[in-house]
Structures are given as structure tokens and as C-alpha cells.
Amino acid sequence: MTRAKAGRRRQRGTIDRLPSGALRVRVYGGQDPVSGKRNTLVEVIEPGPRQEARAEAARTRLLNAVDEQRSPRTSATLDQLLDRYLETLDVGATTHRAYTRYLELHVRPFLGRAKAGAVGAEALDSLYAELRRCRDHCSGSAKRVDHRTSRDHECDDRCRPHRCRPLAPATIRHIHFVLNGAYSRGVRWRWVSVNPVQFVSPPAKPPPDPQPPSAAEAARLLNEAWRDLDWGALIWLFMTTGARRGELCALRWSNVDLDSGTLTIRRAIVQDGRALQEKDTKTHQQRRLALDAETVEVLRDHRERCEERARALGVELRPEAFVFSLAPDGSASLVPGSVTQRYSRMAVRLGLDTHLHNLRHYSATELIAAGVDVRTVAGRLGHSGGGVTTLRVYAAWVSEADQRAASGLGSRMPERPAGPVSDIERVRREPRSARERLAVELLERVESGAVSVGGHLPAVKTLATQKGLAPSTVHRAFELLREWGVLVGAPRERPKVGAFPRPVDDVGAVATDDGAHRRQIESEVGPAESYFSVVVRGPDGSRYPARVVAGSLEHPGTFRAHLLGIARVEDPRNTDAGDSWVGQYEIAVVPIVGKAEPIVFRWG
Structure with a gap:
């Protein structure tokens, strides 16, 4: 039977x-x-x-392969193998967190509960095909919407029909390498008999496609960054050194030698969740970079600003202080993620499609264009390839070739602005919000004489209705005008227009428009050697519109008489025909063309 x-x-x-x-x-x-x-x-x-x-032998072999998958040596699942592998993996916190996230999103939902020995090459090929199809792993049958947030909300144009997007080939390669490492350890631990990942091919490595900003784009980025001098110094150093984001965040003043023009990169800042940690550089190597003369001046000016802020608050800027810090004493480093976000916002504001890491590509490209050999470029950027033995000895890079590299890159950097741009000048040139645009419009009304000194601007509700703005926006525009000194008065009183000096942007244009005034001055004092901006300040602290005058300080008597005439004309309340009233006034004379020093005339 x-x-x-x-x-x-x-x-x-x-x-x-x-x-x-x-x-x-x-x-x-x-x-x-x-x-x-x-x-x-x-x-x-x-x-x-x-x-x-x-x-028959082939059938037996295939049956044995199936039986091996159905009854592997261990009953451990792939989840357990991955957990054990991540416990033994020795990588940085950021890399470990990225690998863990990749596995949670793209591997464990499909293969996590399967026995580790039962996962074969075909299952892995199916997994990679799914990752190339849709990164969200949609079913593909039902219509779905990609919402802008998972919270309860009113849908708008940001909530759009789902569109399958494949996972990036580089991310699939990372997943492949993690699985390969886990199964290799599993074979060593005798959890599985064979590593199935070795029979699966990951996506091809994408070809290198560095996209550094052009010289014109770099100049635009720097000009925008220099509106905040500290931020401009940081972006300048990114371009000239090609250092990594975490390396510059971890830079301390003890690592900067301005006398010899060198900078030593020893550590890096990494972000583990909300906590910041200081660790070795990515290649676990220190390197010393030579700085060009202009970069040394940038750091010297930045150091003076940091020391001035520290003295103002009664704290000390110690050598261990971070070079770039929001703390007055430099005790805390910048957050690397925040640096990237600020740079991205700046690039979007300028209409540029670039990110912070591209500045490393910019530095390398400019160095090679300047004729620097690739080995020296690799040393400056901290790449582990390009002569590993020499790169490990960081002192060897303070050499003639490195100095040529620093000088070559420094000569190709855009010029720094002559000085900081005031807030009012920045808003005049490029208003960025409805509040700033309204403030500029109201300022132009005052300067044109449409609203006289002591008068009132339209009421908040009236302006809000006329301009189609919220009352809060108009209030904020008024606060901006208060900061500029255009509006004066107690906080709870209706503000009135105060005396406000008219800015002079183009000396030539002003002088041309006032040709008769120039000819009168030249007839009194001869050819002009310098142009001066003259501001009259009254006894109540009010200032009257600035005037551009031409004159020579070699004839102080004639020049003084001309200034008295300006003061008498600029004060509409003055009715005294003599000069006795002048003792109550202050006349500031600031040179805007020429080499004369600023002076202040007082009479009494």
C-alpha cells in the first residue's frame, strides 16, 4: 500500500x-x-x-535550491539580519541614519518578514524593479493624491494627483551595498549559506555631472551674501577653500593663522537629530591650506567684527571660539543644515538652480582652470584619492604649489563691495515683500514733497483699502519708516513726517542737475577738488535734506560762508537775517569724492 x-x-x-x-x-x-x-x-x-x-540533474539542482530557500539554516528573518548588521556597522551618525531610513522605507515592507536564507536573487531583482517604478510604492491601480501635508488641511494647488517617480539610482546603489554588507556578515556568522546579493547587479553608477556656478553666478551669489558681512565671509571661504560644510562649521580661531596665511582643517560638525557632534573629517585626515591675501583680509575683517561684538557685551573671544557662530563669544557652532537652507533660499531668490555642495565643484573647477595640478586640488579639497600617502601628511601641502593654488583662485574671485549696504539702500534697490514695497512708495511721496515735514500719511485702513493689503502689512510698513527716521511721534500717537535727509546715489547726476550752483561755487573757490555731502542738524535733533557741494578746504573762509548759506536755506523756520542763529546748529560735511577726511563745522 x-x-x-x-x-x-x-x-x-x-x-x-x-x-x-x-x-x-x-x-x-x-x-x-x-x-x-x-x-x-x-x-x-x-x-x-x-x-x-x-x-534530470538540472531538475534536482533546482529542487535543492528551492528547498534551501524554504528551509534555510536559520529561521532568522531579514529584519533580524539587518538589525544585527546595523548594530555592528561602523559609520558616521549621518550615514547610519540614512541607511536605517532607506531600509525602513524600501526594504523591510517587502522582504523584512521573509527568512533571510529564503530571499534569492530573483526577489532582489523584483525589489529593485519596484524601486525603479515608484519611490512611494503605490499600487498603480487606484487614483491617489499626493497631499502637501499629512495633517488635516484644505487642499490647494500643492495637492496634486500622484505621479510615480523612480528612486534615484544612487539611492538604489546605497540599498544594494547595505544588503550586500548584511548578507556578507550573515555568511560569516553562518546565518545563511550564500549571499544572494552578489548575483544581482545594482543600477549603473551615474556619470559624474558636476554643475558648479559660473563666474557670473558666483559673483551674484557673493554680492547677495555680502549684504550680511558674516554670511559673506562664510560663502567667500566656501569658494576659496572648497571645504566641506561641516568642516567650516567646526573651524575655530585657533585653526586660523592670519600672519602666515594658513588655515588648518581638523574637525567637522555633524547633526544627529537635533544634537550637534564634533568628529573627525570625512577622510579622518587633517589638512592645511594656504590662503591668498584677499581671503586673509576677509578673515581679518571678520575677526575684528567678532571681537567688537564680544567687547560690546563684555565677553571674551577665546582662541577656541568658532570662526562662524551666532553666539557673541563664539561658543556654539553653526548648524550645518541651517547653512544649507539659507544658501538654498538665497539661490532661489536670485533665480539660480544650485546648492551649497556645488561650491566645492566651483573651487575645483577654478583651480584646474588656473593651471593647478590635480594632485594639489585633491589635497586642498580633502579627497582621499590623488596621492593618499602625501595627503595624510597635511604639512606637506604648505608648499609652493599650494601657494600658487591659493593665489590663482584668489585672483579669480569677484571683487568685494567697498562697504556694507544700509538697510534703506537695500530696500530701495530691491524690495522683497509687500511691506517693503509700500514703505518705498511712501518714502518717495515724502521725498517728492507730496507730504510735507510735520504732515501725516494716509490712515492705515485707508492705505490697506487702496493697496489691497492687510492692515497688519501697513502697520509693519509704518514701523519700517520709523526705523528710517521718516516717521516720528509717540507710539500711541498718529505718526507724522519728520525731517529726512535725501540720499545721494549719483554725485555726477546731482551736480549736473544743479549746474548753476556749481558755476557759482567755482567762481568763488575755483575748480573743485572734492565733492561733499552736507547735512544740517537743527537744535531739536531734526535733519534737513542733504546737499551735494563742491569746494576746496584750502579756502575755509569762502567754504564756511557757503555752508552758512546752505544752513540758512535748508531751515524753513529760520527768519533771522544775521548769523547769531548758527550757534544752535551742527553742519556735517562728509567727503564723497576726493581724499579729504570727514569734518563737522560748529559755530557759536
Whole structure:
């Protein structure tokens, strides 16, 4: 009875003869854990000697492979293997966090509960195909919407129909390398008998495509960054050194030698969640960079600003202080993520499609264009390739070649602005919000004489209705005018227009418009050697519109008489025909063309 039942037992696997004469061996391999499809192992045996025996051997081999997957050496799941591997993985906190996130989103949902030994090459190929199809792993059948947030909200144009986007090839390669490392350890630990990842090919490595900003784009970025001098110094150093983001955040004043013009990169700042940690550089190597003369001046000016802020608050700027810090004493470093976000916002504001890491590409490109050898470039950027032995000895890079590299890059940097741009000048040139645009419009009304000194601007509600703005926006525009000195008065009183000096942007244009005034001055004092901006300040602290005058301080008597005439004209309340009233006034004379020093005339 037993033998009869055994004879009627269904044979596992089939061997079929094809029309070509070949034999096709088919063995059921279970269900694909990713796609859910039936998995069949197929092998074709070409005609030849002992064809039937070779086909039977192939069927036996495929059956053993299926049995090995169904009954692996251990019952441990892939989740358990990955957990154990991540415990032993020695990488940085940021890298470890990225690997963990990749596995949580793209591997564990499909293969995590499967036995580690039961995952074969075909299952991994199906996983990679799914990652190339849609990074969100949608079902592909039902219509869905990608909402801008997971919280309760009113949908707008940012909530759009779902569109499948593949995972980036570089991310799939990272997942492949993590799985390969986990299975390699699993073979060593005897959890599995074979590493299936070695039979799977990851996506091809994308070709290098550095996109550094052009020289014109770099100049625009720097000009925008210099509106905040500390931020401008940081972006300047990114371009000239090519250092990594975390390396410049970890830079301390003890690592900067302005006398010899060198900078030593020893540590880096990494962000682990909300906590900041200081660690070795990415290549675990220190390097010393030579600085060009202009970069040394940038750091020297930045140091003076830091020391001035520290003295103003009664704290000390110690050598261990961070070079770039929001703390007055430099005790805390910048947050690397915040630096990247601020740079991205600045690039978007300028209409540029670039990110912070591209400044490393910019530095390398400019150095190579300047004729610096690749080995020296690799040393400055801290790449571990390009002469590893020499790169480990950081002192060797303070050499003639490195100095040529620093000088070559410094000569190609855009010029720094002559001085900081005031807030009012920045808003005049490029208002960025409705509040600033309204403030500029109201300022132009005052300067044109549409609203006289002591008068009132339209009411907040009236302006809000006329301009289609919220009352809070108008209030904020008024506060900006208060900061500029255009509006004066107690906080709870209706503000009135105070005396406000008219800015002079183009000396030539002003002088041309006032040609008769120039000819009068030249007839009194001769040809002009310097132009001066003259501001009259009254006894109540009010200032009257600035005037541009030409004159020579070699004739102080004639120049003084002319200044008195300006003061008398600029004060509309003055009715005294003599000069006794002048003792109550202060006349500031600031040179705007020429080499004369600023002076202040007082009479009394």
C-alpha cells in the first residue's frame, strides 16, 4: 500500500521537450514576496549526449535550491539580519541614519518578514524593479493624491494627483551595498549559506555631472551674501577653500593663522537629530591650506567684527571660539543644515538652480582652470584619492604649489563691495515683500514733497483699502519708516513726517542737475577738488535734506560762508537775517569724492 501511494506521488518539477529538440526543466519556486507573482525556475537543456541525464540533474539542482530557500539554516528573518548588521556597522551618525531610513522605507515592507536564507536573487531583482517604478510604492491601480501635508488641511494647488517617480539610482546603489554588507556578515556568522546579493547587479553608477556656478553666478551669489558681512565671509571661504560644510562649521580661531596665511582643517560638525557632534573629517585626515591675501583680509575683517561684538557685551573671544557662530563669544557652532537652507533660499531668490555642495565643484573647477595640478586640488579639497600617502601628511601641502593654488583662485574671485549696504539702500534697490514695497512708495511721496515735514500719511485702513493689503502689512510698513527716521511721534500717537535727509546715489547726476550752483561755487573757490555731502542738524535733533557741494578746504573762509548759506536755506523756520542763529546748529560735511577726511563745522 505504501509503495502504491509512493508510486502515485506527484513528481516535483517537469521536463518538457521543445519543438527544437531541447528539454525545458521547470520547477515551482514559490511566490515572489515583492510582486506576489508565481515564481518558476526554468532551465533549458540543449540536444546532445546524455540529454535526459543532464535534464534530470538540472531538475534536482533546482529542487535543492528551492528547498534551501524554504528551509534555510536559520529561521532568522531579514529584519533580524539587518538589525544585527546595523548594530555592528561602523559609520558616521549621518550615514547610519540614512541607511536605517532607506531600509525602513524600501526594504523591510517587502522582504523584512521573509527568512533571510529564503530571499534569492530573483526577489532582489523584483525589489529593485519596484524601486525603479515608484519611490512611494503605490499600487498603480487606484487614483491617489499626493497631499502637501499629512495633517488635516484644505487642499490647494500643492495637492496634486500622484505621479510615480523612480528612486534615484544612487539611492538604489546605497540599498544594494547595505544588503550586500548584511548578507556578507550573515555568511560569516553562518546565518545563511550564500549571499544572494552578489548575483544581482545594482543600477549603473551615474556619470559624474558636476554643475558648479559660473563666474557670473558666483559673483551674484557673493554680492547677495555680502549684504550680511558674516554670511559673506562664510560663502567667500566656501569658494576659496572648497571645504566641506561641516568642516567650516567646526573651524575655530585657533585653526586660523592670519600672519602666515594658513588655515588648518581638523574637525567637522555633524547633526544627529537635533544634537550637534564634533568628529573627525570625512577622510579622518587633517589638512592645511594656504590662503591668498584677499581671503586673509576677509578673515581679518571678520575677526575684528567678532571681537567688537564680544567687547560690546563684555565677553571674551577665546582662541577656541568658532570662526562662524551666532553666539557673541563664539561658543556654539553653526548648524550645518541651517547653512544649507539659507544658501538654498538665497539661490532661489536670485533665480539660480544650485546648492551649497556645488561650491566645492566651483573651487575645483577654478583651480584646474588656473593651471593647478590635480594632485594639489585633491589635497586642498580633502579627497582621499590623488596621492593618499602625501595627503595624510597635511604639512606637506604648505608648499609652493599650494601657494600658487591659493593665489590663482584668489585672483579669480569677484571683487568685494567697498562697504556694507544700509538697510534703506537695500530696500530701495530691491524690495522683497509687500511691506517693503509700500514703505518705498511712501518714502518717495515724502521725498517728492507730496507730504510735507510735520504732515501725516494716509490712515492705515485707508492705505490697506487702496493697496489691497492687510492692515497688519501697513502697520509693519509704518514701523519700517520709523526705523528710517521718516516717521516720528509717540507710539500711541498718529505718526507724522519728520525731517529726512535725501540720499545721494549719483554725485555726477546731482551736480549736473544743479549746474548753476556749481558755476557759482567755482567762481568763488575755483575748480573743485572734492565733492561733499552736507547735512544740517537743527537744535531739536531734526535733519534737513542733504546737499551735494563742491569746494576746496584750502579756502575755509569762502567754504564756511557757503555752508552758512546752505544752513540758512535748508531751515524753513529760520527768519533771522544775521548769523547769531548758527550757534544752535551742527553742519556735517562728509567727503564723497576726493581724499579729504570727514569734518563737522560748529559755530557759536
